[in-house]
Every structure is written in structure tokens, then in C-alpha cells.
Amino acid sequence: MMEKNEQDAVDLHKEFSMDTRGNRPGFFERNETDVLMTALLETMSQLWITRSRLENLENALVKNGLLSAEQIREAASNEDDRAKRDAALQNFLADAFRATRENLQSLDARQQEVDRFQSGEAE
Amino acid sequence: MPQALQHSLNVTGSADDAARMDFVSGLRSFVLNDMAAALKSRYTEHIEPRLQKDGVTPKDGAEVHQVMKGDTTFRCYSSLRYNAQEMVWRSVLRPLMEARATINREIGKLESGATPGGELVLDDGLAMPRNVSALDVHLAPGSYIREDPDAPWMAGAVYDHGLNVFSFGLMGQNLDDIGQSMSQYIRHRYPDFIPEQVLDIGCTIGHNTCAWKLAYPQATVTGIDVAAPCLRYAHARAIAQGREVNFRQMNATALDFADNSVDVVFSSMFLHELSVKDIRKVMSEAFRVLRPGGLMLHMELPPNSSLSPFDAFYLDWDAYYNNEPFYKTFRDQDFNKLRMEAGFKEANFIEFTTPQYSYMQPEAYAESVTGEATFDSNTGRLAEGIRWFGFGAWK
Numbered sequence: 001m002m003e004k005n006e007q008d009a010v011d012l013h014k015e016f017s018m019d020t021r022g023n024r025p026g027f028f029e030r031n032e033t034d035v036l037m038t039a040l041l042e043t044m045s046q047l048w049i050t051r052s053r054l055e056n057l058e059n060a061l062v063k064n065g066l067l068s069a070e071q072i073r074e075a076a077s078n079e080d081d082r083a084k085r086d087a088a089l090q091n092f093l094a095d096a097f098r099a100t101r102e103n104l105q106s107l108d109a110r111q112q113e114v115d116r117f118q119s120g121e122a123e
Numbered sequence: 124m125p126q127a128l129q130h131s132l133n134v135t136g137s138a139d140d141a142a143r144m145d146f147v148s149g150l151r152s153f154v155l156n157d158m159a160a161a162l163k164s165r166y167t168e169h170i171e172p173r174l175q176k177d178g179v180t181p182k183d184g185a186e187v188h189q190v191m192k193g194d195t196t197f198r199c200y201s202s203l204r205y206n207a208q209e210m211v212w213r214s215v216l217r218p219l220m221e222a223r224a225t226i227n228r229e230i231g232k233l234e235s236g237a238t239p240g241g242e243l244v245l246d247d248g249l250a251m252p253r254n255v256s257a258l259d260v261h262l263a264p265g266s267y268i269r270e271d272p273d274a275p276w277m278a279g280a281v282y283d284h285g286l287n288v289f290s291f292g293l294m295g296q297n298l299d300d301i302g303q304s305m306s307q308y309i310r311h312r313y314p315d316f317i318p319e320q321v322l323d324i325g326c327t328i329g330h331n332t333c334a335w336k337l338a339y340p341q342a343t344v345t346g347i348d349v350a351a352p353c354l355r356y357a358h359a360r361a362i363a364q365g366r367e368v369n370f371r372q373m374n375a376t377a378l379d380f381a382d383n384s385v386d387v388v389f390s391s392m393f394l395h396e397l398s399v400k401d402i403r404k405v406m407s408e409a410f411r412v413l414r415p416g417g418l419m420l421h422m423e424l425p426p427n428s429s430l431s432p433f434d435a436f437y438l439d440w441d442a443y444y445n446n447e448p449f450y451k452t453f454r455d456q457d458f459n460k461l462r463m464e465a466g467f468k469e470a471n472f473i474e475f476t477t478p479q480y481s482y483m484q485p486e487a488y489a490e491s492v493t494g495e496a497t498f499d500s501n502t503g504r505l506a507e508g509i510r511w512f513g514f515g516a517w518k
Contacts, residue, residue, distance in 0.1 A: 034202060
């Protein structure tokens with residue numbers, strides 16, 4: 001099992017694209033809805049990550065006798081490491097709004113494109 | 124939730140990465156189970172009765188698709204599924220890119236270690252077929268053939284870890300349940316058949332290739348694929364699992380194997396990525412290289428002719444929205460005709476469905492092996508209760 005401490009830090013948004021080539025299907029009547037759905041799901045994933053990590057951390061603190069559940073409830077948030085957090089926020093936003101960078105394709109246009117692709121090699 | 128891959132190339136990433144993978148896997152499970160059920164209810168309880176009232180009965184998946192395009196449930200299902208698919212790759216790309224140096228070291232260790240590996244033969248001059256070069260298959264950035272100079276195995280690692288998130292624990296301990304189920308079905312159903320040469324075509328990272336070595340340890344097992352990054356990874360991955368399996372870069376439409384030299388030509392989830400023209404070539408090549416008495420076996424999605432219009436529509440989704448344009452055209456084919464055109468005789472056809480070997484006691488699996496192919500909405504569909512479909516022919 002490989003551990004995090006052996007890993008190299010990389011700025012993935014600079015190094016390579018994580019986007020899929022080609023047109024993106026627009027499933028809803030208004031393209032804005034598609035964009036918002038992507039942003040919503042990314043936000044939900046970040047929320048889930050935060051909840052998971054908080055739960056792990058609090059469990060560890062209590063299990064190791066470092067803090068009581070009561071003290072955790074009373075703890076104030078730490079504002080250190082601002083620049084690091086700001087950079088992480090920018091990457092988070094770039095992930096969430098990636099759909100705004102792509103042209104959306106109607107389902108009919110997409111089906112025609114796939115049909116053309118199929119017919120070009122069918123025989 | 125994805126289980127950690129049980130080999131030394133597994134990357135867990137940071138706590139953030141692990142939680143993100145859990146979320147994406149859970150999202151896919153929700154979409155493919157709960158939302159898929161809601162989609163079916165929407166069709167059967169609301170849309171189909173309305174169509175019937177108007178005297179309309181969709182006769183195939185394409186007609187159901189046409190009707191469903193305007194439906195809100197379908198749109199939400201599709202949007203969530205499309206986004207979840209993108210998120211699968213994004214969730215593993217980041218930790219894998221960060222772990223490049225570590226994985227390079229691990230691969231070096233494996234390839235120079237005591238565990239014997241099979242051969243790895245790459246062909247720099249091999250032309251990449253359009254079905255993997257013209258589009259990002261499965262929406263995976265860079266497709267199977269993305270070359271990363273600092274990590275020449277990257278596309279394979281992305282596929283391995285991505286498939287693990289994608290399949291939300293339904294593909295077996297090392298994503299090899301299809302290979303295990305298919306090879307064990309053959310071993311149980313045809314105990315006198317002892318293959319010496321097994322060929323897995325379109326093997327990607329060899330996850331199902333290795334299963335044949337488990338079922339038939341005495342056999343020489345070879346996986347071929349056009350994608351060098353996947354084969355580099357497959358080679359190391361097989362060593363990490365203690366499996367002596369060969370990997371060769373080759374197009375299944377033009378096999379570099381002698382006539383009558385192979386006992387099994389196997390593929391899993393491969394034919395549906397090919398044009399019909401190439402499927403014909405693949406089957407002809409299989410017939411050519413098989414010894415008399417050898418077996419061609421493909422694990423695949425069931426043909427549309429065996430499915431209800433709604434179930435056909437449901438599986439067609441991947442053709443239009445997951446960059447697998449031949450997913451539908453393959454299943455529209457007459458599988459009997461394809462086999463006969465390749466030279467196989469109808470009397471020698473086999474066709475079956477099987478439960479998942481990895482999740483059963485060996486005795487219970489042995490009892491489940493029959494010659495019957497029974498199709499329902501769980502056949503070939505990644506969801507709870509799945510049954511795999513296999514078809515082929517003896518030469």
C-alpha cells in the first residue's frame with residue numbers, strides 16, 4: 001500500500017487536462033441547468049469529504065483522550081495557513097465550474113454524430 | 124464503497140482523495156440502483172401507459188430513447204450519471220499523478236524481483252485504431268492510450284483505480300470477477316477441456332487475463348491490447364499478484380499467432396467497443412488461430428433482441444453518453460450470424476449467463492453452472508444481482 005508521504009506535490013490544473021475530449025451533452029432544456037448540476041455534484045463531493053474528515057479527526061481526538069466530545073463542540077475554527085486554503089479554494093472552484101468551459105451539444109446532434117461515427121465504420 | 128485493490132500498485136491517496144472516491148462510488152451506486160429503478164418506474168407507470176392510450180408502442184430501445192429524451196427523470200438520471208462518470212476519473216487522476224515517482228519505484232522493484240513475470244512485448248509501430256484514438260472512451264481523459272513520459276503506465280493505473288471506483292465493489296477483489304466467473308464456468312461445465320494456450324484479446328490491464336491463469340495454472344496465458352500504457356501496467360500488476368502472464372501489444376483484428384495454435388480466445392466487455400467490421404475481423408481471426416476443439420468465448424452485454432425495448436434503451440445509454448459509440452450497434456447484431464460468418468458451426472455455439480463467482484462459495488457456484496442463458500434486466504447491467512453473459516463457439 002502506498003502512503004501519501006511518498007507522493008510528489010503537483011499542480012494538476014497546470015500539468016495536464018482532466019477534461020474529456022469532445023462535446024458535452026446538454027441534458028436539460030437550458031444549458032445553465034447542466035452547468036449547475038456539475039457544480040452541485042462537485043460541491044456535494046467536497047461537503048462529503050469535509051464531513052468524512054471531520055468525523056475521522058474528532059473520533060481520533062476523543063479516542064486518544066486529547067479532547068472530550070464536549071471540548072470539540074466548543075472549539076473555534078483555526079484561521080492559519082490562509083494562502084494554502086485560498087489556493088485549494090481556487091482549484092475547487094475550477095473543478096466545480098469546469099462545465100462552463102465547454103460547448104454543450106443537443107441530444108439530437110449527439111445522436112447524429114454517434115450515428116455518423118457508426119455508419120462510417122459499419123461496413 | 125470501493126475496496127482497496129489487493130496488489131502493491133494500489134494508491135490510496137490522501138484522506139481527501141479517499142473520501143472523494145467513496146463519494147463518487149456511492150453516487151454511482153445511487154444512480155445505477157435507486158435512480159435506475161425510478162427511471163424504470165417512470166417509464167412503466169407513466170410514460171408507457173400514456174403512449175398506449177395514444178396507440179403508440181415503442182418497438183425497440185431507440186424508440187424508447189426518443190420518447191425519454193424529453194422526460195425530466197431521464198434528464199436528471201443522465202446528468203447525474205454523466206457527471207459521476209467524469210468524477211470517477213477525476214477522483215483517481217489526482218492521487219495517481221501525485222504518486223508517479225512511488226509507482227515507478229514499485230514497478231521497478233516488481234520487474235527486478237524474485238517473482239517471475241511473463242513476457243511484455245510492445246510494438247511501437249502499431250497503428251492505433253480509431254475507436255480508441257478518436258475519442259476518450261468511457262469519458263476517461265486521454266482514453267486508454269494517453270502517454271505520460273514520466274509515467275508510461277499511467278493510462279493503465281487510471282483504468283485500474285477508476286474501474287474500482289466505477290464498479291462500487293461489484294467487480295471482485297481485484298476487479299477480476301468477470302474473468303473468474305467466465306473461466307470457472309468453463310472449468311466446471313467442461314471438466315475435460317484443459318487448455319494449454321489461452322489468449323485474452325482487448326485485455327487492457329490484464330485484470331481478467333490473470334483469472335484464467337488461476338483457473339488453468341498449467342496454461343500459457345497471454346493478454347493482448349493496442350494500448351501500450353495499459354500493457355506496461357498489466358505486466359507489473361500481474362507480477363504483483365504472482366501471476367506469470369504474457370502481454371503483447373497487438374490488434375485483435377490481426378493476430379500475430381499461427382493458425383491452429385490457441386485453445387481459448389477470450390474477451391470481456393471488448394466487442395462492444397468495436398465497429399461491426401472489426402468484430403467480424405476479430406471473430407475470423409479467433410477462428411483462424413484456434414485449434415480444432417478450441418473455444419472462442421466473449422463476455423458481453425446481451426443482444427438487444429433478447430431484451431425488452433426499455434432494457435435495450437437502458438443499455439444503449441452508454442453508446443450516446445459514455446463515448447462508446449458501438450455499444451448499441453454491437454448489441455443490434457445477430458450474434459449467431461457473426462459466429463457463422465467467422466466459420467463456426469451453429470451446433471458448436473455456447474451461450475450462458477452466470478452469477479458472480481467471486482461472491483459465492485465454490486460449491487454453490489458449481490451447482491449454479493448450467494447450459495442455460497437466462498436474460499433479465501440484471502443481465503450484464505452493473506447493479507446489485509448482476510449476472511454475466513457469455514457467448515461463443517467451439518471450433
